[in-house]
Amino acid sequence: MTHTEHILSQLPGDSLSGLRRLDARWQDYKQGTVPTPKVVHQDDTHIASPDWDVAVCGGTLGIMIGCALAQRGWRVAVLERGVLKGREQEWNISRHELAALVQVGLLSAAELEAAIATDYGPARIQFGDGPGVWVEGVLNSGVDPVILLDCLKQRFLDAGGQVLEQTAVESLTVHRNGVAIATRQGDHTQTLTTRLVLDAMGHFSPIALQARQGTPPDAACLVVGTCARGYPENATGDLFVSFTPIQRQCQYFWEAFPAKDGRTTYLFTYVDLHPDRPSLESLFDDYFRLLPEYQGVELDSLTWKRALFGFFPCYRHSPLRSPWDRILPIGDSSGSQSPLSFGGFGNMIRHLDRLTQGIHSALDADLLSQAALARLQPYQPNLSVTWLFQKAMSVGVQQAIAPNQINELLAAVFQEMSQLGDPVLKPFLQDVVQFPALLQTLVRTGLFHPGTVINVVPQVGIPALLDWTRHYLNLGIYAALFQLGALWQSQIKTWPNPQRYYLSRLLDAWQYGSGQDYHLPPSSNPSDRP
Numbered sequence: 001m002t003h004t005e006h007i008l009s010q011l012p013g014d015s016l017s018g019l020r021r022l023d024a025r026w027q028d029y030k031q032g033t034v035p036t037p038k039v040v041h042q043d044d045t046h047i048a049s050p051d052w053d054v055a056v057c058g059g060t061l062g063i064m065i066g067c068a069l070a071q072r073g074w075r076v077a078v079l080e081r082g083v084l085k086g087r088e089q090e091w092n093i094s095r096h097e098l099a100a101l102v103q104v105g106l107l108s109a110a111e112l113e114a115a116i117a118t119d120y121g122p123a124r125i126q127f128g129d130g131p132g133v134w135v136e137g138v139l140n141s142g143v144d145p146v147i148l149l150d151c152l153k154q155r156f157l158d159a160g161g162q163v164l165e166q167t168a169v170e171s172l173t174v175h176r177n178g179v180a181i182a183t184r185q186g187d188h189t190q191t192l193t194t195r196l197v198l199d200a201m202g203h204f205s206p207i208a209l210q211a212r213q214g215t216p217p218d219a220a221c222l223v224v225g226t227c228a229r230g231y232p233e234n235a236t237g238d239l240f241v242s243f244t245p246i247q248r249q250c251q252y253f254w255e256a257f258p259a260k261d262g263r264t265t266y267l268f269t270y271v272d273l274h275p276d277r278p279s280l281e282s283l284f285d286d287y288f289r290l291l292p293e294y295q296g297v298e299l300d301s302l303t304w305k306r307a308l309f310g311f312f313p314c315y316r317h318s319p320l321r322s323p324w325d326r327i328l329p330i331g332d333s334s335g336s337q338s339p340l341s342f343g344g345f346g347n348m349i350r351h352l353d354r355l356t357q358g359i360h361s362a363l364d365a366d367l368l369s370q371a372a373l374a375r376l377q378p379y380q381p382n383l384s385v386t387w388l389f390q391k392a393m394s395v396g397v398q399q400a401i402a403p404n405q406i407n408e409l410l411a412a413v414f415q416e417m418s419q420l421g422d423p424v425l426k427p428f429l430q431d432v433v434q435f436p437a438l439l440q441t442l443v444r445t446g447l448f449h450p451g452t453v454i455n456v457v458p459q460v461g462i463p464a465l466l467d468w469t470r471h472y473l474n475l476g477i478y479a480a481l482f483q484l485g486a487l488w489q490s491q492i493k494t495w496p497n498p499q500r501y502y503l504s505r506l507l508d509a510w511q512y513g514s515g516q517d518y519h520l521p522p523s524s525n526p527s528d529r530p
């Protein structure tokens with residue numbers, strides 16, 4: 001019996017079977033046998049007046065945006081195939097980012113405080129034998145999803161929303177003036193109608209899979225880990241650490257931090273979809289093999305609380321644009337989270353205000369066509385540039401590169417970023433890429449580590465590099481356009497629709513697409529320091 005079988009079979013919730021079910025899905029992706037669902041249909045007729053303004057399909061992150069819209073007076077239903085309840089494992093984020101929940105009026109300061117289960121000290125970034133870089137205030141607060149979702153659900157109900165639990169979305173028919181959603185609750189089927197559908201059904205949403213029409217993901221991030229007790233006392237965390245060279249054609253990265261039930265540790269790696277890529281179960285075997293060396297503990301001294309695992313398919317063409325009127329993907333189904341961190345919760349918090357305002361305006365002006373909604377999930381150069389970074393952290397199945405090449409590159413890049421300080425390092429670690437920060441990093445890394453940088457060119461390939469250059473230039477153009485456009489912001493607000501709607505979305509795209517929505521927390525800003 002392997003460590004994976006032995007440990008996971010002891011855990012509550014049948015973790016081993018869950019892992020194997022997910023592995024079967026991962027296998028389908030690697031074999032290219034993922035079926036394309038046919039859940040969305042079109043019908044050129046009208047329906048009677050829709051029951052709802054918004055139907056949110058999927059309640060995990062969906063409840064957040066559903067609540068924000070219900071508070072603005074829209075009639076919102078959340079359809080969740082299970083029970084609307086957060087998972088036990090915390091979501092990590094910073095307090096600074098979480099403040100958005102209070103700012104948009106979803107939670108009171110006291111409610112937010114109650115939902116924050118942990119705060120920990122500085123976190124380390126280190127690769128191979130390179131120097132450690134320590135940061136504060138990044139992913140250092142653990143939010144308890146159970147408490148958060150419970151609170152949001154109550155707020156949502158208070159605002160007049162309706163939660164339909166144990167209700168699975170089975171199919172959708174897009175009519176001219178609304179969408180009819182066929183749902184199943186046990187043996188009962190029911191149809192409800194709505195003006196707008198928000199697809200919040202996650203990475204494997206049937207709506208998103210149909211929209212992508214069988215296009216395979218360009219890459220995936222595999223993650224396995226546990227939360228356990230029995231580690232030596234350690235109030236610090238690891239944000240991004242690697243201590244092994246490339247093995248099994250994978251570069252393994254690690255994350256670790258204090259959690260309310262002990263210490264969470266993850267192993268993750270970026271891979272393409274080659275059939276020879278490891279299964280999640282064999283990655284778990286490597287995790288248990290390497291964990292004692294990583295954390296300085298014997299496996300026998302740990303008490304396992306839960307196993308954590310996932311795989312995140314990632315598509316270069318993200319965010320996903322719905323091909324249909326009246327359907328908008330949000331959360332993981334939209335692919336708008338970073339292909340580096342996959343922090344979908346953090347990503348939703350970052351875009352919550354923008355999405356709420358935008359969806360509110362679209363409903364208000366009845367601009368719910370495919371073209372109008374596409375403006376709410378626009379091209380974001382700062383998301384697209386991160387693709388190359390992911391590629392630079394992975395190695396092809398047949399590719400021969402030096403065992404420590406990825407470690408050396410990352411050590412060099414982060415060393416230079418830390419020299420440039422928090423204004424460069426922190427936004428990057430919080431999934432925000434900005435043109436000036438990236439330019440400074442590239443220049444310094446190129447000047448001080450030219451050999452390391454040159455090695456990356458054959459690793460990622462010229463086509464990927466050219467594609468990246470286009471997005472990088474767009475990042476600069478978007479930054480400049482936002483500066484110009486911001487001068488017109490107050491004027492645009494006085495314009496009639498649809499011009500106001502489209503121009504406001506354009507400004508949003510320039511702002512968020514160039515990372516100018518990000519503001520450094522006051523204590524991190526050198527000019528604010530005494």
Ligand SMILES: Cc1cc2nc3c(=O)[nH]c(=O)nc-3n(C[C@H](O)[C@H](O)[C@H](O)COP(=O)(O)OP(=O)(O)OC[C@H]3O[C@@H](n4cnc5c(N)ncnc54)[C@H](O)[C@@H]3O)c2cc1C
Nearest residue numbers: 058060061081092168169201202310331332343344345346
């Ligand atoms: C191990 C691990 C650790 C993570 N840690 C972090 C972190 O620290 N910070 C962070 O920001 N992010 C983290 N994430 C990512 C985060 O959990 C996801 O981004 C987030 O859960 C995405 O939410 P979602 O609502 O878009 O999709 P999902 O979480 O996939 O939820 C989809 C919802 O839709 C429902 N649903 C699916 N199909 C149907 C249907 N047919 N009808 C009705 N309902 C349906 C599901 O029941 C589910 O409730 C982590 C992920 C994993 C796997």
